Amino acid sequence: MIDLKGVGVTYSNGWRALSNVQLKIDKGEFVFVVGTTGAGKSTLLKLLSREETATEGTVKVSGQDLSSLPLHDLPAYRRKIGIVFQDFGLLPNKTVYENVAFALQVTGASRQTIRRQVPYVLDLVAMSHRPDAFPNQLSGGEQQRVAIARALVNEPFLLLADEPTGNLDPETSLGIMQLLNHINLRGTTVIIATHDQAVVDFLQRRVIAFDQGGLVRDEVVGNYRATEAQEETA
Amino acid sequence: MIDLKGVGVTYSNGWRALSNVQLKIDKGEFVFVVGTTGAGKSTLLKLLSREETATEGTVKVSGQDLSSLPLHDLPAYRRKIGIVFQDFGLLPNKTVYENVAFALQVTGASRQTIRRQVPYVLDLVAMSHRPDAFPNQLSGGEQQRVAIARALVNEPFLLLADEPTGNLDPETSLGIMQLLNHINLRGTTVIIATHDQAVVDFLQRRVIAFDQGGLVRDEVVGNYRATEAQEETA
Amino acid sequence: MIFGSLTFLIGEAGRNIRRNGLMSLAALGTVTIALTVLGGTLWTTFRMSEFARSQPEKFNRIDVFLPPKAERSKAQDLLEELHKKPEVKEVTLVTREEAWKMMEENQPVLTSALDENPLMDKLEVELKEASQVSQFAQSLRDKDEYPNIDKVLDAGEEVRNLINLSRVIRVIGGGLAVGLFIATLFIIHNTIRLTVFARKKEILIMQMVGATPWFIRLPLLLEGLFHGLMGGVIAGGLMLFAGHLVSQFVTSVHSPLSGEVPSPFLEYSEAIMPFAVS
Amino acid sequence: MIFGSLTFLIGEAGRNIRRNGLMSLAALGTVTIALTVLGGTLWTTFRMSEFARSQPEKFNRIDVFLPPKAERSKAQDLLEELHKKPEVKEVTLVTREEAWKMMEENQPVLTSALDENPLMDKLEVELKEASQVSQFAQSLRDKDEYPNIDKVLDAGEEVRNLINLSRVIRVIGGGLAVGLFIATLFIIHNTIRLTVFARKKEILIMQMVGATPWFIRLPLLLEGLFHGLMGGVIAGGLMLFAGHLVSQFVTSVHSPLSGEVPSPFLEYSEAIMPFAVS
Ligand SMILES: Nc1ncnc2c1ncn2[C@@H]1O[C@H](COP(=O)(O)OP(=O)(O)OP(=O)(O)O)[C@@H](O)[C@H]1O
């Protein structure tokens, strides 16, 4: 479903964030993206959400080349994917409920749908007790969970999560990851950039690792760290 | 040096974030603040930076009751402490170099001081290779390191760090924590709110734990999790 | 579905205004002030040009002079004769003595330069239609039919002068109004832009969540519209109030001149015009 | 140290302006437009009131009328006599024929109402000082000393009228200018407020890093000042340009009247005044 061929990204200031990435992800896969800070994980996710475009190579999602996606089709594309931003990206003037509802409003969802879906996903991330709080009235972890709820609410076919548990304690982190795992089992493709070794090692799913913009490891069932055998071949 | 007596914080919307906290921290201590998300860790740090004021009890730092600190003495107080915000808090229109320099500019530091100190701390956090980047041109982990550099630059007597490694990979996290440890050994009091179990367990320093606004554990040498003996007594 | 979105978007505009209280207030203030200035200028220009344009209608009159020292009875006869004409609405006799008295009042410089009253009796003929003035005046100039008429004056000259004045006022005032209109548009546009800048990050987030450009723009536009409308209403109130004040002031300064026409501008212009002879 | 901070803070303002390009542009535009409107109004009011106030100085003149049908030689003698007086700057003879011709041109309604020239020879006496007018005129009224003088007219009435006109213009124009001044202040203040709102989060961060209120405020103020100054300069340019256009327009419409005084307003007012007689 996702197909990257010879992808490179050079930012406008000349910084080379990704180079020559070959990557295929099938529908329904669950993928951890790991790597040191600045390795290019967020850049990869931004390519898939069309926040950035590849300066080399092609990025195809569901057969559609994203760099040739017309601007007016972009909103429709983004409505079908769910994004958890590394910096949460909540609207500061909207309450928790409104922030989550907004992702449904943009799709033109009916009131009934909104009234049914929003409390449901807030409950999934254990944030249903504070629907009327504004983001600046929430702790970091709480904001992160609202961001996750918003990404889930319109049942996307592809979920991109950038460091979704960076501000959560280990128990809550594992809970959220298991939630994402569960959502994946219902058919959604999930791609998660993370530094959470414990979770990655626990779930034993596909792991791709980046280093300085290059894809250096791709295991169907992997750990946060490369096994010694791999380190030798690398 | 830091002395909290019967401290409670109730936010304007009625939410009770801390209650009846008794806490003493001596000069030169290194303290981890742990707890599930929403437990009140950030609120504790905000009390110490006077971003919030206690609604009950007294918060004293160096003998000064912070709630009676006159508004015009606030900037001077804040210049003497270093703060790493959970959401980085970098100025978006300033480069990495300028962001760090700004914390010195406000103290009226001379140009020489600035030219000496800024590259020095950027080097400490391994960010000296991109002084001219703007925050939105950096990865999450890179922004976090710049935020740490800014907090260190004017050699504060008290360093408050809220989740300083939430966006860093385990190796970089440990490196940063060891840096903070090192700075502590030179005399600075360091208080870190964190979810990073590995680091807390590795460093074996004082740990205080919060749960739902209450201080539930305080160990001079502790781990991220309570030992079984303590769980029994609690 | 689209209807649901619409009510949501309108609600959005309302929420934005409430939650950005101070920012909304600043924007509203700017729009109000700009519209007040624009409205005030437009209104003044309109009144001035209106006044100037309305004047020619008063010139549906012809002045008919009798020969010097003509007997009063002849004037009386002529008055009755003219009064019967179908074109004529009204005829008034202004005797030479009355005319002299008026002249003494209005043009003291001139009357003191004269040692005796050189004026003639005059009939002020008011026609039903201003358009008939020239033709009717011409007919009165027939010496055979009207031996008692010495001179006939229609208002041709004055009409031309006033139309010219009206033109000057309209062009200059219109230029001013157009300039101010552009200025107001510009200021309102900039104000909206500044409120948008303050939300740059929010707009970016909305785009990433899949909001279409119009979904983002509409609440902002509605917000601007609300500021514009509210600003317009307040501006209207301010203008009425200011107009009232000006009117009061002019009345207090020139009460004898401002009896007839109640609008501030008229009073102002009438107050100035007598002085304009120099 | 303080000096270092100051140069830093000035630099800050510069960086802010550069890095907030579009926002700066919007703010600058608003300030420019507001100042242009204010400046234009102030200038027009100033010119109008200036004009009205300068007029009385032209009334350092006294009109001296000789008896009707007096011989021309007497007028000539009187002219020479008056010319010798220390108070007198200049004396001009306007013969009754010249006066009639001017009257025919300017007041056709009136001259057609007269069957013969009733005017007298006139000496226009120009004094060195406008303040001496009343007293000197009084001395000329002495019949024993000046048997050939029939009537003496000083400009008392016109001066009073013109001062009155000047007062009306100044009060109304001044009110307008004060209103616009407040409006401009308000708009500029709001504009600065909007640019501050857009940086609410930045300001919070600066406070947390230990910046004093003035450390935060000064660059914003300097930025506002820059916008104000730049706006003022551009506004000045726009006004000069607009003034030039108006001047050209008025000249093209009323070339015969606008020979002497080059300022747009003067031309405008002179263009209107002849029409104002009605
Ligand atoms: N807009 C930009 N302009 C210039 N350089 C950028 C930009 N965005 C990211 N970069 C650089 O590209 C590199 C990769 O960034 P990216 O955000 O993908 O890293 P990451 O793997 O997500 O790191 P982290 O774990 O810290 O979030 C980094 O060195 C970063 O500084």
Ligand SMILES: Nc1ncnc2c1ncn2[C@@H]1O[C@H](COP(=O)(O)OP(=O)(O)OP(=O)(O)O)[C@@H](O)[C@H]1O
């Ligand atoms: N300004 C505020 N107004 C109302 N409630 C607030 C405000 N700030 C924080 N809270 C609430 O107070 C509680 C404690 O918040 P705090 O930020 O201290 O948590 P935390 O321990 O730092 O959590 P995390 O690990 O997620 O950062 C949370 O439930 C939060 O929602």
Ligand SMILES: [Mg+2]
């Ligand atoms: Mg990242």
Ligand SMILES: [Mg+2]
């Ligand atoms: Mg926190």
